[in-house]
Amino acid sequence: MTTLSTRPYKGTRDYYPEEKRLQNYIFSVWAQAARQFGYEEYGAPLLEPLDIYTAKSGQELASEQTYVFDDRGGRTVAVRPEMTPSVSRMVAARRQELAMPARLYSIANFMRYERPQRGREREFWQMNVDLFGVSSIEADAEIIELAYTSMKLFGAKDDMFTIRVNDRELINAIMFRYLGCDAVQAELMIKLLDRKHKISTEAFRDQAVDIFGPEQAKEGLPRLASLLGVYKVTELPLEIQQHPAAERLQQLMDKLAQAGVRNVLFDASLMRGLDYYTGTVFEVFDTHPDNNRALFGGGRYDGLVSLFGVEPLPTVGMGLGATTMQNFLEVHKLVPQDISTTDVYLVVIGESALRGAKRLARELRAEGVRVEVDITGRKLDKQLRSALKKHIPYLVFVGEAELQSGHYKIKNTATAQEQVADIARMVSIVLDRRSRRDELDDIIASLT
Amino acid sequence: MTTLSTRPYKGTRDYYPEEKRLQNYIFSVWAQAARQFGYEEYGAPLLEPLDIYTAKSGQELASEQTYVFDDRGGRTVAVRPEMTPSVSRMVAARRQELAMPARLYSIANFMRYERPQRGREREFWQMNVDLFGVSSIEADAEIIELAYTSMKLFGAKDDMFTIRVNDRELINAIMFRYLGCDAVQAELMIKLLDRKHKISTEAFRDQAVDIFGPEQAKEGLPRLASLLGVYKVTELPLEIQQHPAAERLQQLMDKLAQAGVRNVLFDASLMRGLDYYTGTVFEVFDTHPDNNRALFGGGRYDGLVSLFGVEPLPTVGMGLGATTMQNFLEVHKLVPQDISTTDVYLVVIGESALRGAKRLARELRAEGVRVEVDITGRKLDKQLRSALKKHIPYLVFVGEAELQSGHYKIKNTATAQEQVADIARMVSIVLDRRSRRDELDDIIASLT
Numbered sequence: 001m002t003t004l005s006t007r008p009y010k011g012t013r014d015y016y017p018e019e020k021r022l023q024n025y026i027f028s029v030w031a032q033a034a035r036q037f038g039y040e041e042y043g044a045p046l047l048e049p050l051d052i053y054t055a056k057s058g059q060e061l062a063s064e065q066t067y068v069f070d071d072r073g074g075r076t077v078a079v080r081p082e083m084t085p086s087v088s089r090m091v092a093a094r095r096q097e098l099a100m101p102a103r104l105y106s107i108a109n110f111m112r113y114e115r116p117q118r119g120r121e122r123e124f125w126q127m128n129v130d131l132f133g134v135s136s137i138e139a140d141a142e143i144i145e146l147a148y149t150s151m152k153l154f155g156a157k158d159d160m161f162t163i164r165v166n167d168r169e170l171i172n173a174i175m176f177r178y179l180g181c182d183a184v185q186a187e188l189m190i191k192l193l194d195r196k197h198k199i200s201t202e203a204f205r206d207q208a209v210d211i212f213g214p215e216q217a218k219e220g221l222p223r224l225a226s227l228l229g230v231y232k233v234t235e236l237p238l239e240i241q242q243h244p245a246a247e248r249l250q251q252l253m254d255k256l257a258q259a260g261v262r263n264v265l266f267d268a269s270l271m272r273g274l275d276y277y278t279g280t281v282f283e284v285f286d287t288h289p290d291n292n293r294a295l296f297g298g299g300r301y302d303g304l305v306s307l308f309g310v311e312p313l314p315t316v317g318m319g320l321g322a323t324t325m326q327n328f329l330e331v332h333k334l335v336p337q338d339i340s341t342t343d344v345y346l347v348v349i350g351e352s353a354l355r356g357a358k359r360l361a362r363e364l365r366a367e368g369v370r371v372e373v374d375i376t377g378r379k380l381d382k383q384l385r386s387a388l389k390k391h392i393p394y395l396v397f398v399g400e401a402e403l404q405s406g407h408y409k410i411k412n413t414a415t416a417q418e419q420v421a422d423i424a425r426m427v428s429i430v431l432d433r434r435s436r437r438d439e440l441d442d443i444i445a446s447l448t
Numbered sequence: 449m450t451t452l453s454t455r456p457y458k459g460t461r462d463y464y465p466e467e468k469r470l471q472n473y474i475f476s477v478w479a480q481a482a483r484q485f486g487y488e489e490y491g492a493p494l495l496e497p498l499d500i501y502t503a504k505s506g507q508e509l510a511s512e513q514t515y516v517f518d519d520r521g522g523r524t525v526a527v528r529p530e531m532t533p534s535v536s537r538m539v540a541a542r543r544q545e546l547a548m549p550a551r552l553y554s555i556a557n558f559m560r561y562e563r564p565q566r567g568r569e570r571e572f573w574q575m576n577v578d579l580f581g582v583s584s585i586e587a588d589a590e591i592i593e594l595a596y597t598s599m600k601l602f603g604a605k606d607d608m609f610t611i612r613v614n615d616r617e618l619i620n621a622i623m624f625r626y627l628g629c630d631a632v633q634a635e636l637m638i639k640l641l642d643r644k645h646k647i648s649t650e651a652f653r654d655q656a657v658d659i660f661g662p663e664q665a666k667e668g669l670p671r672l673a674s675l676l677g678v679y680k681v682t683e684l685p686l687e688i689q690q691h692p693a694a695e696r697l698q699q700l701m702d703k704l705a706q707a708g709v710r711n712v713l714f715d716a717s718l719m720r721g722l723d724y725y726t727g728t729v730f731e732v733f734d735t736h737p738d739n740n741r742a743l744f745g746g747g748r749y750d751g752l753v754s755l756f757g758v759e760p761l762p763t764v765g766m767g768l769g770a771t772t773m774q775n776f777l778e779v780h781k782l783v784p785q786d787i788s789t790t791d792v793y794l795v796v797i798g799e800s801a802l803r804g805a806k807r808l809a810r811e812l813r814a815e816g817v818r819v820e821v822d823i824t825g826r827k828l829d830k831q832l833r834s835a836l837k838k839h840i841p842y843l844v845f846v847g848e849a850e851l852q853s854g855h856y857k858i859k860n861t862a863t864a865q866e867q868v869a870d871i872a873r874m875v876s877i878v879l880d881r882r883s884r885r886d887e888l889d890d891i892i893a894s895l896t
Contacts, residue, residue, distance in 0.1 A: 004499060004503060009493050009495045010523070012494070012495060014493070014541070015490055015492070016538065017488035020489045020490050020491050023491065036817075037818075037820070039790075040468075040789055041465060041468045042462075043462070045462070046460070046494070047571070048456075049453070049457060051452060069517035071561075073458070077457060079494070079495075079527070089456075090454075099833070099834040100834065101834070123495070134823060136824075136825070138802070142823065307452050308451065308453070341483050342486040354586070365484045370483045370484050371485070372551060375587065376549060385547070390488070392486075
């Protein structure tokens with residue numbers, strides 16, 4: 001018999017309990033933010049026909065990054081690389097029945113062929129949040145306020161991140177009217193701006209010259225330069241400032257300021273994989289020097305449901321990745337202390353006490369306490385070591401004498417404090433800690 | 449442009465909010481049961497190298513039912529069809545570091561090629577629960593008690609389901625010693641017994657004769673008959689009753705009775721896909737005439753981690769399917785009333801009230817209330833219809849006058865009762881309902 005490898009498939013991760021708890025913490029904060037704004041959870045299939053991705057997603061995503069194969073019935077299917085086509089399909093399928101506006105979120109896993117790098121994995125988890133059916137800028141403001149709220153619920157302060165906004169129509173106006181590009185040049189220029197933080201200044205300049213051509217570059221380069229580093233709509237060249245999309249962006253920023261969201265910047269050079277987007281685009285950036293990158297983003301993509309043969313529907317959405325969020329929490333020291341979901345470990349003193357210990361466990365469980373019983377019959381030090389390794393907050397010692405008296409030694413593993421308590425007292429000690437912990441999380445979130 | 453289909457991929461489901469809430473209810477009850485017993489959640493990759501399935505899973509599962517393909521690096525990978533090989537791999541990878549016994553659970557999606565039928569889908573969701581590192585029958589008893597507890601938490605009564613137990617070693621003794629089978633005959637006989645509820649009595653008899661051959665059948669058939677319908681260990685033929693595995697099964701049933709689990713039957717004809725199992729096997733059966741089938745099951749499968757080159761580890765586990773659980777809840781009328789996760793829908797009276805309505809929403813959200821604001825500017829009746837369609841429990845009406853007075857009409861959509869309330873009062877009304885709802889669920893669960 002050959003021995004199998006214990007390593008997970010390339011680019012995927014095993015989540016042991018400690019790592020899963022951190023992932024669950026991220027998921028629960030996300031869900032809390034989405035639900036606060038009235039978004040309801042949905043679920044979509046893991047596999048989809050490939051053509052829902054080729055129809056509208058970026059070409060790179062559909063052709064190079066997607067896990068594609070033919071099923072046994074000869075259908076070409078993809079492991080979903082993103083959620084937007086699926087949720088658009090679902091909304092299209094119930095275009096008439098669904099209550100509009102539809103506010104929807106999901107937390108799900110996806111797969112893409114990626115070269116391993118920080119924050120990038122082949123299997124990754126995202127929350128997707130979408131608001132279908134509102135064409136006004138109110139929708140864009142709501143989604144960005146939700147993004148901001150999720151950051152605050154994680155305990156982030158305003159100076160830890162910025163929200164950068166731009167608009168697809170404004171980008172078009174800049175490309176065609178201000179820079180004088182044609183369609184081919186515009187596409188290349190957008191890609192170049194997308195890469196601007198990843199290449200040297202010289203390379204950026206050289207490539208811009210290549211795109212403009214030597215003649216056009218004389219006028220084009222200074223105009224391009226005038227756009228980079230513009231962080232207010234009012235700093236834009238006047239001819240662009242008067243574009244309706246610029247006015248709309250200013251409205252958006254005003255509405256966000258009214259909602260207390262003030263770390264918002266206009267960024268004329270913010271592009272995104274633009275194949276979807278038709279209006280607002282935005283990204284949340286980490287300001288920490290060790291993690292200075294986009295955390296997540298989104299925008300308006302009116303019309304995607306129409307690929308499925310129904311009337312277009314104005315839509316604003318965003319996708320938040322769990323691994324980038326985890327990196328953010330780590331560099332800003334916002335990762336909560338790791339404690340097991342189990343409340344109590346019953347240390348069983350002598351084989352004869354096991355039956356009574358199991359009865360005690362049932363009584364505690366009936367009161368909502370989460371109890372692990374050591375059923376191994378091993379020595380006490382081994383039982384203790386196991387409980388401590390698992391980060392379980394309380395030990396309770398159960399022997400014949402304790403079972404007869406109904407009083408047990410309960411030990412807090414963090415403080416090493418011990419006391420003797422009956423069942424009722426143990427229940428209140430344990431559940432108090434759990435609710436204090438929840439409350440503490442709320443207080444931390446509200447202070448920041 | 450061709451129009452894409454809105455249908456999900458064959459054998460998969462879309463979960464709209466109402467369906468997702470029911471699925472989430474099932475997940476949360478499962479997690480509650482697992483955590484009560486001190487099990488901690490883990491996560492595993494969606495894709496695994498195919499060979500971890502072919503090494504030990506049933507041949508049918510690995511070869512016919514698995515979604516297999518070659519990735520771009522030429523690796524043959526499978527979309528996971530089950531969790532046991534993954535969790536065994538994970539435990540093997542940290543054989544030394546993990547605190548033992550390891551109590552682990554996961555809730556995840558899987559894919560198999562299946563012919564569509566009730567309770568069977570190509571993409572399905574399961575909770576997997578495993579206890580690693582305990583060789584005594586205490587481990588088997590704990591897993592079955594956990595299975596029983598999960599049923600009770602759903603509100604199931606003892607007469608709604610039975611738990612059937614058997615033992616792999618006992619099956620072997622019956623096949624070889626009592627029925628006189630050789631290895632080939634035993635394998636065929638196990639498969640036949642597995643199918644016994646799916647074929648006619650005549651077909652069962654004919655196939656049994658085929659397996660025995662005409663000579664052996666004379667003695668074999670009456671012996672086989674004496675086993676079917678045996679539901680107590682003490683009803684077994686004496687020569688089998690004295691087998692150590694029979695004694696162990698009796699111990700198991702005694703321990704379960706001590707834990708208050710009394711709807712347990714020994715079933716000598718209970719087989720399962722046996723490739724894993726080395727000891728106890730069990731299944732939870734629905735007793736409802738419209739859904740008389742196995743809901744889920746598990747057993748002991750000592751030694752699977754050793755496929756990954758480490759010391760064998762005694763293990764007991766089970767897998768619970770969400771769709772079969774949903775069918776159970778439906779036929780027994782245990783599905784909870786569907787209510788949105790959103791608490792309040794803010795109906796906005798007049799465009800000028802929107803800014804104030806959004807401020808009110810922020811104030812309510814800061815108190816933990818989940819609020820959807822109607823930002824559309826449409827007529828009131830359309831706003832109301834949308835809120836009702838979404839099953840949102842409260843409407844709050846916000847106009848200029850309400851914003852000035854700080855008093856709002858709040859309407860319970862289930863009872864149609866209205867009252868006028870300030871923010872503090874609205875918060876208490878809404879959060880009271882949510883906690884009463886949680887409490888009610890607890891009471892229902894404790895009564896049954």
